[in-house]
Amino acid sequence: MNTIWFLLIAISVIFSVINGRLDEFTKSIFDGAKSAVEVSLFLLGIVALWLGVTKIIEDSGLIHRLSNLFRPVISRLFKNIPQDHPAITSITLNFLANVFGLGNAATPLGIKAMQDLQSLNPGGETVTFEMMLFIIINTASIQLIPFTVIGILSDFGSKNPAQVVLPTILATALSAVFAVTTLFISRKIFK
Amino acid sequence: MTTANFISQLMIPVFILFAVAYGFAKKVRVYDCFVSGAKDGITVVIKIFPYLLAIFIAVKSFQASGAFDFAKDLFRGLFIALNIPIEVIAIAIIKPLSGSASLGVFTDIVKTTGSDSLASLISAVIMGSAETTFYVLAVYLGAVGIKKTRHLVSVCVVSDIVGIIIAIGIVKFLFSLR
Numbered sequence: 162m163n164t165i166w167f168l169l170i171a172i173s174v175i176f177s178v179i180n181g182r183l184d185e186f187t188k189s190i191f192d193g194a195k196s197a198v199e200v201s202l203f204l205l206g207i208v209a210l211w212l213g214v215t216k217i218i219e220d221s222g223l224i225h226r227l228s229n230l231f232r233p234v235i236s237r238l239f240k241n242i243p244q245d246h247p248a249i250t251s252i253t254l255n256f257l258a259n260v261f262g263l264g265n266a267a268t269p270l271g272i273k274a275m276q277d278l279q280s281l282n283p284g285g286e287t288v289t290f291e292m293m294l295f296i297i298i299n300t301a302s303i304q305l306i307p308f309t310v311i312g313i314l315s316d317f318g319s320k321n322p323a324q325v326v327l328p329t330i331l332a333t334a335l336s337a338v339f340a341v342t343t344l345f346i347s348r349k350i351f352k
Numbered sequence: 353m354t355t356a357n358f359i360s361q362l363m364i365p366v367f368i369l370f371a372v373a374y375g376f377a378k379k380v381r382v383y384d385c386f387v388s389g390a391k392d393g394i395t396v397v398i399k400i401f402p403y404l405l406a407i408f409i410a411v412k413s414f415q416a417s418g419a420f421d422f423a424k425d426l427f428r429g430l431f432i433a434l435n436i437p438i439e440v441i442a443i444a445i446i447k448p449l450s451g452s453a454s455l456g457v458f459t460d461i462v463k464t465t466g467s468d469s470l471a472s473l474i475s476a477v478i479m480g481s482a483e484t485t486f487y488v489l490a491v492y493l494g495a496v497g498i499k500k501t502r503h504l505v506s507v508c509v510v511s512d513i514v515g516i517i518i519a520i521g522i523v524k525f526l527f528s529l530r
Binding site: 162165166169170172173174175176177179180182185186188189190192193194196197200201204205208209210211212213214215216217218219220221222223254257258261262263266268269271272275276278279282284286287288292293295296297299300301302304305306307308309310313314315317318319320321322324325327328329331332333335336339340343344347351 | 356357359360363364367368371372374375378380382385386387388389390391392393394396397400401404405406407408409410411412413414415416417418419422452455458459462463466467468472473476477478479480481482483485486488489491492493495496497498499500501502503504505506507508509510511512514515518519522523526
């Protein structure tokens with residue numbers, strides 16, 4: 162992350178000097194600051210909402226029962242999560258929200274999953290393999306039907322906007338498999 | 353299509369009703385419980401904020417400085433040689449960086465090339481099959497204060513690149529069958 166951030170900033174400054182866009186550069190960092198505040202405020206609402214809802218399923222014990230239910234599916238990939246740990250439920254709920262394209266629920270539930278995984282983390286500030294796996298699957302965007310994209314296509318008069326569904330599912334599945342395989346292989350290399 | 357849409361719309365209301373009803377039946381003080389959970393949301397978002405700020409500043413300045421346009425030009429030759437519509441370059445570069453910007457670029461591609469063009473189809477599949485990787489990394493790692501990311505970022509970047517190649521390949525293949 163350090164390298165990528167440094168590169169983005171350094172390249173941006175160099176290019177704005179070359180292109181004589183110093184003005185735009187300065188404007189853009191304030192723009193970025195503004196977007197960060199806007200997105201955070203938006204996140205504040207939905208994260209608080211979902212943490213409230215998940216607190217109810219935690220205190221009622223539902224989260225452990227659901228974890229037992231979802232365990233057969235999730236534990237094939239996430240081997241180091243104990244029997245009825247809440248992480249199993251939050252990971253499953255995040256995956257379901259992603260699959261059904263519920264972006265507003267996926268991120269808060271993902272944050273909840275990260276917190277649950279962090280409770281199993283002995284290293285504190287070092288990422289665990291389970292966290293990496295969880296994030297990798299999330300960045301592969303496991304979405305079944307891309308409603309936003311289909312909406313835009315049909316707005317602009319596509320005859321058959323649903324034709325993107327099959328290639329999207331194929332591409333998502335293949336890239337998710339690739340990403341997870343890469344992670345498992347890299348675990349062997351970096352160990 | 354409408355059935356799938358309906359099921360998606362049904363998920364959240366049903367889940368919330370189920371959670372609240374189950375809690376109520378188990379004699380949990382659902383209202384107080386919801387409020388105390390929601391309070392944690394504030395702490396989480398405050399933790400995430402500086403990470404988001406760092407990412408947004410980097411991405412916005414990358415676009416504004418003209419580096420984004422330069423990157424597009426850099427790949428132009430390659431895309432022409434492989435017979436891939438050059439409009440796709442923009443979406444391939446911007447999608448991992450920014451969700452709102454990529455939606456803008458995508459709308460623009462559909463508007464200028466037509467909604468049934470090869471460029472629109474490839475872009476649509478990239479939109480649906482790639483994620484705003486750096487935003488996800490910032491939010492998820494920031495939320496729990498992870499600083500040492502080991503090889504996570506490299507695997508994400510490699511997977512993004514391969515994912516985009518896969519998306520282009522699949523659409524080109526399906527398109528050539530017609």
